[in-house]
Amino acid sequence: MSDIATVLLLLIGTTFALLASIAVVRMPDLYTRMHGATKSATLGVGCTIVAAAIRFADMETTTAAILVIGFLFLTAPVAAHMIGRAAHRQGVPKWTGTVVDESPRSEGDGEGSQTEQTAIEDGSE
Numbered sequence: 156m157s158d159i160a161t162v163l164l165l166l167i168g169t170t171f172a173l174l175a176s177i178a179v180v181r182m183p184d185l186y187t188r189m190h191g192a193t194k195s196a197t198l199g200v201g202c203t204i205v206a207a208a209i210r211f212a213d214m215e216t217t218t219a220a221i222l223v224i225g226f227l228f229l230t231a232p233v234a235a236h237m238i239g240r241a242a243h244r245q246g247v248p249k250w251t252g253t254v255v256d257e258s259p260r261s262e263g264d265g266e267g268s269q270t271e272q273t274a275i276e277d278g279s280e
Contacts (some may be wrong), residue, residue, distance in 0.1 A: 164206035171199030
């Protein structure tokens with residue numbers, strides 16, 4: 156039974172890894188590439204590590220697997236967010252099909268957002 160679960164998780168993991176690589180190649184801009192690659196790669200590596208933990212079935216390997224998966228699930232989305240935020244601040248162009256941009260333009264440059272600037276100019280802080 157554990158062999159079936161291991162094989163199934165390895166297949167799922169490699170499928171997600173393949174989807175992540177396809178996302179990097181096929182998506183039109185940095186932001187969508189990062190989204191596709193981060194989510195798929197995180198799930199792919201997570202499934203692969205769980206498969207290894209099931210296969211070896213000892214406390215040491217399982218503990219290491221849980222720690223690695225936890226670290227990966229905590230750091231990968233944060234890293235992708237920070238890279239996307241830096242790209243947005245640098246003015247990396249978005250895909251022409253992008254409909255909504257909810258990120259403030261002047262976040263962190265010391266000048267405040269457009270709403271803050273309007274409030275300061277109106278005197279209605």
